[in-house]
Amino acid sequence: MSHIEASHVYKVFGKREQEVVKRLEAGADRKDLTQLGTAAVIDASFSVEPGEIFVVMGLSGSGKSTLIRTINGLWKPTTGSIKIMGSDIAKMDARTLRATRRDKISMVFQHFALLPHRTVRENAAYGLEMQKVPKAERMERADTWLDTVGLGGWGDKYPHQLSGGMRQRVGLARALAAETDILLMDEAFSALDPLIRREMQEQLIELQETLSKTIVFITHDLNEAMFLGDRIAVMRDGRIVQIGTSEEILTEPANDYVAQFVQDVDRTRVLTAGSVMERPNAVVQSNVGPRVALHTMQEQKVAALLVTDRHRKLLGLVRDRQVVRAAREGQKSITPLIETKDVLRVNENDPLSSLFAPASSSIVPLAVTDDKERLIGVIPRVALLQTMASIGPDTGEIPVIDDSGELHAGEKVNGDHGAGQAQASPQDLAAEAVPQEDLGADESLTGPAPGLEDDAASDATATERKEDGL
Ligand SMILES: Nc1ncnc2c1ncn2[C@@H]1O[C@H](COP(=O)(O)OP(=O)(O)OP(=O)(O)O)[C@@H](O)[C@H]1O
Numbered sequence: 001m002s003h004i005e006a007s008h009v010y011k012v013f014g015k016r017e018q019e020v021v022k023r024l025e026a027g028a029d030r031k032d033l034t035q036l037g038t039a040a041v042i043d044a045s046f047s048v049e050p051g052e053i054f055v056v057m058g059l060s061g062s063g064k065s066t067l068i069r070t071i072n073g074l075w076k077p078t079t080g081s082i083k084i085m086g087s088d089i090a091k092m093d094a095r096t097l098r099a100t101r102r103d104k105i106s107m108v109f110q111h112f113a114l115l116p117h118r119t120v121r122e123n124a125a126y127g128l129e130m131q132k133v134p135k136a137e138r139m140e141r142a143d144t145w146l147d148t149v150g151l152g153g154w155g156d157k158y159p160h161q162l163s164g165g166m167r168q169r170v171g172l173a174r175a176l177a178a179e180t181d182i183l184l185m186d187e188a189f190s191a192l193d194p195l196i197r198r199e200m201q202e203q204l205i206e207l208q209e210t211l212s213k214t215i216v217f218i219t220h221d222l223n224e225a226m227f228l229g230d231r232i233a234v235m236r237d238g239r240i241v242q243i244g245t246s247e248e249i250l251t252e253p254a255n256d257y258v259a260q261f262v263q264d265v266d267r268t269r270v271l272t273a274g275s276v277m278e279r280p281n282a283v284v285q286s287n288v289g290p291r292v293a294l295h296t297m298q299e300q301k302v303a304a305l306l307v308t309d310r311h312r313k314l315l316g317l318v319r320d321r322q323v324v325r326a327a328r329e330g331q332k333s334i335t336p337l338i339e340t341k342d343v344l345r346v347n348e349n350d351p352l353s354s355l356f357a358p359a360s361s362s363i364v365p366l367a368v369t370d371d372k373e374r375l376i377g378v379i380p381r382v383a384l385l386q387t388m389a390s391i392g393p394d395t396g397e398i399p400v401i402d403d404s405g406e407l408h409a410g411e412k413v414n415g416d417h418g419a420g421q422a423q424a425s426p427q428d429l430a431a432e433a434v435p436q437e438d439l440g441a442d443e444s445l446t447g448p449a450p451g452l453e454d455d456a457a458s459d460a461t462a463t464e465r466k467e468d469g470l
């Protein structure tokens with residue numbers, strides 16, 4: 001039995017819902033019916049099998065969130081049906097609906113609404129509290145799930161003491177702790193920094209190997225969809241225009257829209273600097289002395305370090321010889337040693353195809369910066385080569401970058417190894433409204449307090465940044 005089965009689901013907002021459905025069925029265009037109502041989901045039919053990751057992908061406003069809300073019973077379809085493990089969710093009485101949502105479905109949002117005055121452990125145990133699991137047991141189970149998502153030992157902290165990525169992990173732990181078969185994730189990773197986002201994607205895949213949840217994962221990011229989805233449903237203007245594996249969507253796009261959406265996937269143009277960059281570990285802040293810089297060099301086994309200011313803005317690099325001399329001469333700061341000439345910066349959104357030329361002329365890793373010139377990653381030349389090799393074509397040849405920056409042998413990259421994600425999504429930062437009924441209790445909710453996060457980031461030492469995934 002499918003865990004989720006949607007059949008001809010329409011969801012219209014507005015006074016004349018039924019009228020809108022009738023007209024749509026008769027072939028009217030959604031755009032011509034706006035006076036009558038907004039057709040957010042139009043004639044959606046699909047099923048999600050146990051243990052499957054079903055990704056719903058589409059641009060903003062295409063109806064993804066509305067669709068997921070009909071799955072967990074927050075919205076009743078205007079017409080059509082959604083069956084959860086065989087039972088029509090729209091036909092359930094209030095009690096059965098509540099029980100279904102408590103015992104069968106968990107949800108993870110983009111901005112996970114953690115309860116600020118509760119510890120991480122209590123937050124993770126929240127679903128279990130709703131399920132009326134006795135306190136000692138739920139705390140123990142919460143700890144287990146916190147361990148699972150890599151937050152062992154953080155149970156006694158409060159949400160504001162955590163980074164954005166960690167808070168999102170608490171959200172995931174909370175959803176997993178409820179031990180429901182179905183997990184609904186609405187842009188769950190979209191607000192995270194690219195590296196953390198990729199880590200979360202990898203972790204989800206890893207967890208899925210043992211947990212085998214039935215997951216509906218919403219994203220408007222193609223790379224993420226390709227990386228996570230067993231199957232992908234592409235939505236446009238309320239309609240599902242294609243459902244298929246990433247391979248199918250790439251090779252047999254249902255129409256021009258999908259074709260356009262994925263047209264570059266089989267090229268290096270879709271993978272971006274952000275998607276292959278590594279953590280910049282060989283970095284120091286400009287206010288440190290030469291001895292600290294030397295220590296970092298020894299630790300990282302490198303002959304040069306990138307240098308940033310305390311706001312992570314990239315200033316340049318320092319080399320071992322100069323640093324050793326400065327240390328001998330008893331200089332206090334490495335600032336006078338900073339060179340800018342050999343530092344090659346690329347933007348996180350730059351496609352891989354544009355990186356070969358700079359990479360070929362540089363022994364130092366390429367420095368990846370965001371739109372505010374902050375250092376967010378590095379790409380060693382070998383990593384670029386490796387990426388090209390792993391997404392390489394059937395020939396199995398490892399591509400070579402020659403001095404002109406041309407790529408050889410691996411040019412016809414195809415494959416769907418869109419690991420990770422290039423850029424933080426331009427999603428609306430307004431916190432996802434969590435339905436009160438989902439949270440019960442009268443406690444107020446907090447989003448991930450972006451202000452706090454910024455402060456933390458700018459004051460962070462190199463080590464703290466490392467923990468943060470940067
Ligand atoms: N409660 C509502 N009342 C009226 N219209 C709504 C409501 N919720 C959504 N809509 C409309 O339905 C359409 C689909 O919205 P939805 O939020 O499902 O899109 P989405 O794909 O999740 O977008 P995003 O990527 O921006 O989250 C939009 O036109 C939106 O304005």
Ligand SMILES: [Mg+2]
Pocket residue numbers: 064065066
């Ligand atoms: Mg949405």
